[in-house]
Each structure stands twice: as structure tokens, then as C-alpha cells.
Amino acid sequence: MLPAIAALCGLLFGSFLNVVIGRLPAGGSIASPPSHCPACGRRLRAWENIPVISWLALRGRCATCKSPISARYILVELATGALFALAAAEFGASAVTVGACALSAFAIVTLFVDIDHLLILDAVTVPAAVIALVVSLVTGRIVDSLEGAAVGAVLFGVIYISTRGAGLGFGDVKLAACLGLYLGLAGSIAAFAAAFIIGAVLALPVLATRRRRAKDVLPLGPFLVLGGLIVTFAPALVFGPYQAYQWFLYRHLGGG
Ligand SMILES: [Zn+2]
Structure with missing residues (x-):
């Protein structure tokens, strides 16, 4: 029901x-x-x-x-x-459902806005981060969330600085940190890995067939949010809802 x-x-x-x-x-x-x-x-x-x-x-x-x-x-x-x-x-x-729904909504908006405009809006990322923080506090996994955010900020911040913003935009750095809040440490690492794999698989044919100018930027946001959605929902699709919930409890609450 x-x-x-x-x-x-x-x-x-x-x-x-x-x-x-x-x-x-x-x-x-x-x-x-x-x-x-x-x-x-x-x-x-x-x-x-x-x-x-x-x-x-x-x-x-x-x-x-x-x-x-x-x-x-x-x-x-x-x-x-x-x-x-x-x-x-x-x-x-549960509060976790609220978090997963919020993540889904923000992911869908980010995906299409980034595809249309190559933009990741603070008006989307900031409310998403606030909801993630509240859900983390309620579910008692704030430390894990902050670790995830730190990994996202550092990993994508380093790419942003080392490519001087040519590889990705600062909006991607903020988005990665925001996803970290939702997914926690292990979840973020898995999501970023998934994002790079999806990006590589989808982008390589494009890069091979169309000569892109150096200035052309491929939006990274859609890959990041898809990675986040996969990490959130794939366990349920693969193992079934009950096992996924057990896995979630184990991952975030140290067994239970
Ligand atoms: Zn009309």
C-alpha cells in the first residue's frame, strides 16, 4: 500500500x-x-x-x-x-524514505537542467544538502554523511583546481559534496566510481565519432546523480527490499 x-x-x-x-x-x-x-x-x-x-x-x-x-x-x-x-x-x-525521495527529486532536476543548460544550480543543490543533513541527523548517521561530503568535495575539488575548471565546473564540486551527504562514505565512493564508469561508457562513442572542441564541456552532473541513484536503489533491485534494508542498517548503524 x-x-x-x-x-x-x-x-x-x-x-x-x-x-x-x-x-x-x-x-x-x-x-x-x-x-x-x-x-x-x-x-x-x-x-x-x-x-x-x-x-x-x-x-x-x-x-x-x-x-x-x-x-x-x-x-x-x-x-x-x-x-x-x-x-x-x-x-x-522512515526518515530514510524521505531522504531517498528527496535525493530522487533533486537528481531528476539536476540531470535535465545540466543537460539543457550545462548548469548545476545552487537553488537546487543547497536545499538538497539541507534536507540530507536533516535526514542524517534524524537517522543518526551525520558523521558518515560528513565523511561522504568531504570525499566528494576533495576528490572533485582537486580535479576542478588541477584542470583550472576545464574538466568540470564548481557546481559539480558542490553537487559531489551534496551527494556525499546523502550516501555516506562508502556510498559516495561507490557512486563516484559508477559515475565515472557510466560517463566513460556513454562519452567515448561521442568523443570518437564527433570531434569535440577543447572548449566543449560534457555535463558531469547527470553521471553523478545517476551514480547516486544506482547506489541508493540498486541493492533493492538486486537483493530485494528486505535485504537492502538490512544492508542499509548494517552499513550505517554498524549492524542491527
Ligand atoms: Zn498550444
């Missing part, structure tokens, strides 16, 4: 994340103006704002001007719903 409720919350929250992804980088208000068609500007009716269902009912087109509505909208909603449900199934009714 809990995962189903979480999935529904995730779908609705995913709708909100679409607004954040679309408006935050431009510095626009998230609250106003109300949802409208990006092509013709017509304000959406209530039934056109239902996650996933509206997009399917309209067959991915605006009801008035018939311009296509990006499939990304339902992708974001479905991904948020799925991750919230997974968090609830994995961690039950």
Missing part, C-alpha cells in the same frame, strides 16, 4: 519538477504564471494538468495549437513516481 501511495505522490511531484526544470534556470517564478502551453501560451485547464494521463489523452499535443508537447514531461513524472515507490518499498515508513 505504501509504495502505491508513494508512486501517486511521485507522479504529482514529478509534475512540479517539470515546472522547476523549465523555469528555474531562467530565473522565473515557479508559482506564476500558471501552467500554460509553451507554444501558444494558452493557460492549461485543470484536466490538462493531470500527470501522465493528460499527455496520453492529448496524444502529446496541445489541445488548441496542436504543437507537440515533449515526451520528457511524462518521462519526468514516471521516473519520479517509480523512484518514490521504490524508496517506499525499500525503506518503509
